[in-house]
Amino acid sequence: MSEQRLRSSCACGWEVTGTADEVVAATIEHGGKVHNMEATRDQVLARAEVVDDGSSQAGSAA
């Protein structure tokens, strides 16, 4: 059984899709590097949405 995939998005248009670990890492990096924001794993996961399409890859737009 494959791991659940999540999506996290930023108001600037950036988004990432991947496993929980991938989404948390990418979101914390994006927030810190691009917006000077700090976030915890729990905060990222609380705002992430479950993706039922498992074809997307983790990545970033900014």
Next chain:
Amino acid sequence: MPPAWDVEGPVQAEVFVVWLNDDVLELTGPDGPVPWMLELGATEHPVEVVDRIVRDVVGDPLLVHSTSWRRERDAVILSFVVVIDEGLVADMDSRPVARTDLARSEATVAPRDIATDQVVEHALRHLAWLAEDDPVVREELSPAWHAALATYVPEPFRNLG
């Protein structure tokens, strides 16, 4: 759907990255030609944060300057103009800066609605003021930049709302 991440906090920076494309001033940034929002911590110096983030994400800027402030998004928004060399634009989306009238305050009340183009218009008017008044800015800007700013009425730092 959960809310998207967005910059929060009582003090935020709004960065306008501008560059000179031949003789046309253009707006760009890592998110494209839109305001680039940064969170400002309670103990952080706004200019230092903007300078550091711009260097990390875009590259070394020619100028970083605060130009106005206003209340919006349940926060105080500090607007910054950041001048970059054309070599840093790379694949960032960009568009020519639109000219517009300024958002003017009433005698005792701030302007109610302020559009991004109006904030950029004021930012470039303030840069035009600095280009005349501040020797560092005057020296850093090329003759082509001075020519482009000559069409802007110089304005001091302002409260826009």
